[in-house]
Amino acid sequence: RTMGSMRRSVTRAIEIIKETANEIDAASESTKSKNVSLSVSETDILLDGMKLLFKSSDYDEQTRLLTLSPPYWGRPQIQKFFSCNEWQARRAIELRSSFGILAKITNFSGNPPIDPTLLDEIEVFFQDDAISRQTSNKKEVIHINKQPTPIRYMTMTVGQAYTIFLKNLEARNSLCTVSKTVFYSCRPKWVKILTPHDVCACIFHENYEFLIKV
Template sequence: MNQFYDEQEAVDSLNNMFDLMSIERIVNVRHRDELRSKINQVVVKLHNMHNNILDLKVFSNSSNAQFLSSGVTLHDYQTLIDGLTQLFFISNKEQQLQLLTITRAEWGRKKIEYFFNCTEHQAKEAILLRHLYGVLARPMYFSGNKPLSKEIIDQVLELYQDDRISQQSSNKKDKSKVSGEDKIFRFMVPQSSKESKDYLCCF
């Protein structure tokens, strides 16, 4: 439930929390860097309590010290995370898969899907890629050359379906099923009188 405080109520509540955590109370809220540092200490201590209750050992003392002395605020961390998710959104498929490998080894498919808003297939592939080749590994395509993107395939089809490049057969029997759909043969247009319509394409 959302709860709003005026400035003095917020200061009193924070100082009560600082007392519980054995952290020096704040006197002057204008010292914002000091205030942020104390709040960060509270968050770290709460995080450690949570880990102790659940018997988790994922946040070492050295990590705590680095976090508290870095001067980086929780807001800074959130900004970095937002930037990371935006980078994922604008990246191509290969880069997205590479970025997904930075998640913690403990993260499962569902958590990766939720955090990055990616597909189930991407999450599965990222987990496998990280397991085999490590963090930020580039996807390897062992079944042959790197697959063409849909955009490139569409551009090629558009080019060869141009009437200046190929012409549809006038014989209605010149057809074949492609993905369950009847496609009429198209013959490449001769570029000179010496060439004949021996080049067949079907899209």
């Protein structure tokens, strides 16, 4: 009696599995008729091409391309897949939810937005040893977020540093640009323009310097 009930249960389970399999096959057939089926290699080629297009686009176009990501993706997933920054991912989500996919970015302020990564690059550029030097006085520090930071003094004018920065952008074929005013405003607080007279310039020491140069 027990074996008979088990056989009936197994038979019923097999029938349910077959019915479910038929329903899945029917659903897959309807899906294939609507969408083009792609192989794994073809999908990888499309994704690689999309990533290449993203890297070769400017900042605003990159944000537009990010709106093509799945709607259930959050900011971390978009950042990880496209290797973009946090601000681009967040702005793309807002743009897609407000205006849809591939919506154009409108700057109501009249000024184009500046890439946050470019601002970070300018800050690092000001701290380069070729642009500024660290003070030799250990007491000359400024506290940033309660952390002592040594003061640096520029070895050239802001205009000269700005020219070098633009040449660096042109050398790597960057589409980014920045005005001199914005470049100056991105100078860190601990990088000073006026250099104190802390080097001896008497005739004896200057003569040694001239001999070294010769």
